[in-house]
């Protein structure tokens with residue numbers, strides 16, 4: 001599939017969001033809206049995004065009992081959104097109900113494996129007998145078998161997931177940082193070049209773009225790298 005860029009619109013309110021959307025208008029981008037902005041601004045903001053021609057990635061990271069997730073996704077299919085996240089940790093039954101609720105709608109469901117802010121120490125704390133790589137693979141396999149469209153992981157797991165999962169799926173990688181940059185709360189971060197090389201299909205980038213003095217120029221450069229991949 002064609003490689004894409006999702007900008008994480010992690011800003012506190014609508015005016016800040018609109019400023020960025022206006023700056024990026026006309027570019028071939030997915031705009032990721034997290035629950036913080038969504039709770040504050042709601043559906044109106046999603047319309048603003050659509051009106052500017054961007055695809056919408058609603059990052060709600062659903063994780064609940066199967067029936068509750070089923071109902072949430074049944075509501076989401078009525079909205080004009082392209083991608084929606086849920087946690088693979090919710091398990092096989094939850095994932096299957098999510099797929100059932102999605103039905104024949106075009107919304108792509110993306111299952112988050114192990115958050116990029118976690119390192120091996122967190123799995124040790126949980127008493128997991130799996131490494132991050134092993135757990136991400138196990139969760140991703142379960143999600144894809146249930147009929148989920150894509151998998152969110154760090155760039156470090158992509159190659160292994162692509163090698164071991166039989167079916168085609170969309171690989172989504174947050175935790176992108178440019179060389180020598182602060183990782184902030186991301187523990188498993190890598191450069192766009194690395195993520196692309198490993199086989200990622202959608203790169204998710206937030207703060208490195210949001211804080212740039214010339215966001216349009218930076219985004220253009222990343223899009224060029226994706227095009228050349």
Ligand SMILES: O=C(O)c1cc(=O)[nH]c(=O)n1[C@@H]1O[C@H](COP(=O)(O)O)[C@@H](O)[C@H]1O
Pocket residue numbers: 008010034059061085112114115116117152153154174175176186204205206207208
């Ligand atoms: O589901 C996600 O998008 C996600 C999963 C994950 O494992 N790690 C992760 O950082 N994200 C999201 O990706 C974005 C990364 O933002 P930056 O670290 O600012 O580039 C944030 O909006 C996170 O909520």
